[in-house]
Amino acid sequence: MKNKKTLVLGASTKPDRYAFKAITALVEKGHSVLAIGQNQGEVAGISIRTKNIPLANIHTVTLYLNPARQRDYYNYIVETQPKRVLFNPGTENPEFYQLLELNKIKYEVACTLVLLATNQY
Template sequence: MRNKKTVVLGASTKPERYAFKAITQLVEKGHSVIAIGQNKGEVAGISIYTKNIPLKNIDTITLYLNPLRQKEYYNYIIETKPRRVIFNPGTENPEFYQLLAGNGIKSEVACTLVLLATNQY
């Protein structure tokens, strides 16, 4: 299995949140994780950044932000040039799919947790 450097955008320290579960699962499966969220904290040994940090060589950005909250990250995500952006349930955003496609970035409407559980990540 290849380590896929992943950014979890919308990270949370609340165990009931899917972003929290995704960070935990990604770490367990051996992926490098960068977490960005509204509040500082730590999940599975990963510190949560509260501001956009410079990113390089990112395979995947997995979104846990509703479409309205995504807008402020459009340029940041495009400039990061990930291979793909995963839109988890509730984050679907056709406007953003088009922007990403125009910049050569793949959009995937999927659930990170399901992809990990079925070894399709």
């Protein structure tokens, strides 16, 4: 299995949150994970940062932020030049799709947890 370096945006230390479950599942599947959220903390050994950190060689950005909160990260994500951006359920954002297309960044409307569970990640 290939390690796909993943940035989880909207990370949470609350076990009932999908972002928390995604970080845990990504780590279990052997992917390297970076996490940015509103509050600092740790999930599955991954530190959650509250500020944008310089990123390189990111394969996937998986979003757990509603469209209004995504706006603050548009430039950050585009500058990072990931191979793809995953829009999890509830994060769908046609405005952002257009920006990603303009910058030749692929995106999928898909659930990270489902992709991992079905070996399609």
